[in-house]
Amino acid sequence: MKELWELFYTFAIIGVSTFGGGAAMLPILQREIVEKRGWATQDELTDYYAIGQCTPGIIAVNTATFIGHKRKGVAGGIVSTFGMVFPSLVIITVIAAFLRGFADSETVKNAFAGIRACVCILILNAVVKLWKSAVVDKPGIVIFTLAFIISVFTDISVIFVVLAAGLAGYVIKRMKGGAKK
Amino acid sequence: MILLRLFYEFFKVGLFAIGGGMATIPFLYDLAGRVSWFTASELTDMIAVSESTPGPIGINMATYCGFTVAGIPGAIIATVGLVTPSVIIIIVIAKLLAKFRNSAVDSVFYGLRPASVGLIAAAGVEVMKVSLLDLTNGLDDFWAIFNWKPIILAVFIFAAMKLLEKHKLHPLVYIAFSAVIGVIFKFAS
Structure with a gap:
């Protein structure tokens, strides 16, 4: 049970730290899953991405399911995916309910233009790490x-x-x- | 029963959209055209919000669409519908891989890994095009193609990561810093 909880909150952290699509998630996955927790190697992560890109669905979910399944079987796969989507459910629901003009706000636009520039470099750095092992x-x-x-x-x-x-x-x-x- | 329909429609999107969150967009436009749940222009707003909030874009869009159709239960059902096919398919693949991992499978992965890195690098190039370049005005004015403020920030972040390599700062530190810089220097205007 403790391990399932750990999977849930680790993937919730990864979900909330992802700004963009599957590639933008890679630096966070390397940090939380490979370097910090040792739940997968760089090579395994590369494999999951390879499979995730040619199977149906969101790459983030495919990767979460793979790692969760590796740790704790079917329950682990489901719990990790639920952790991954949990922050989105909360954040988007709040925005959709109360902050309809959110995406039009100047501050949000400016902040995200900055974040996207940063994400480019994070992805570049992540690709170099994968390159070295793959x-x-x-x-x-x-x-x-x-x-x-x-x-x-x-x-x-x-x-x-x-x-x-x-x-x-x-x-x-x-x-x-x-x-x- | 609208929730059942919502589950079914997003299950289909999850099953047929191959290659990540962006791949779901054409399916969502198709949905907007077929079912009168939301209009194409509402969908454009949803995509904007999904891109400017934390979380994988595909999940954000499913949650937003679901909420628009049927409130909080709708948000949950649409998201669960979207992820169910992936979860089932990946668990089956993971079980098969664990059972049949042999030298032939390893040889296949030997070829897959460099390709996978190449594809991720290509996805990175797409992100760079959107964030660091401005291709909306055509290519006539060469210097206008470059979005200078984000480019300078990107170079700065790159240098900072090299200099601070030993400290292994969390990616979120750089992201938060960049958000603040973006707001102070009005990156979007």
Whole structure:
């Protein structure tokens, strides 16, 4: 029970600290889950993102479910997700009920323009950390570069990129294994 | 029964929107067109609020839409509807992975990881485009493309993170600082 409560409030903290989409959440996840609590490694986090990007739903929820499930099974997955969405439920309900003009306020607009600039750098920093643990050799650099270029400059679906990268990984490992024998 | 309908509609969004919160937006516009719960212009306001509050954007939008339709129970039901497909699918995948983790699966992940980092980096570029550049006036005036105030702040934050690396400050410290700077120097105007 104590561990479930810990999952709930950890993910509530992550939820309330996320400003933006799935990528913006990455720096907070690294801090709270990998560095502070050791509940997952950088590599596992990368795996969860890979799966989260090509399965249905919000990446934040996919990642929360994965980590919760790893810690405490099905109950852990559900509790973590509930923790993740809890701050949104409270904050958005209050805004929708009492602060209809919230997004039009000058102060809010200014604050968020500042926050977005900061989030860029936090994401950059987070990507560098993942890069160090996930891009370990030449094929890795090629796959990273291709995935990046395809995603930025074309409309090719992320699902295709992920499937192709998985297949490439399988083939490369097989060929390396074959070379050893 | 409006709550049941709300659950069903957001369950569908959660099931078909692949790739995160932003992927839910077209589905929500579709919903606005099909069901008279909210108009497309109300939805635009909801997106603005969802982007300017803490929490994953997809969740914020489901909560806001649900609240607009049916108050607090609506907010809860829409959000639960949105996350239910992911929770089920991910738990199944996690169980399968735990059971069938072998060298073949590891080889697949060997290829997936660099791609995953590449995709996150690409998402970061999208955030940078929106936050640091102003592409609304076309590309004729080269210098007008850059949003100087946020760019200077971003460079400052980058330098501060390098200098304070040892202290391992929480990301929220930088976020709070940037919000204050944004307000003082009127970043949005």
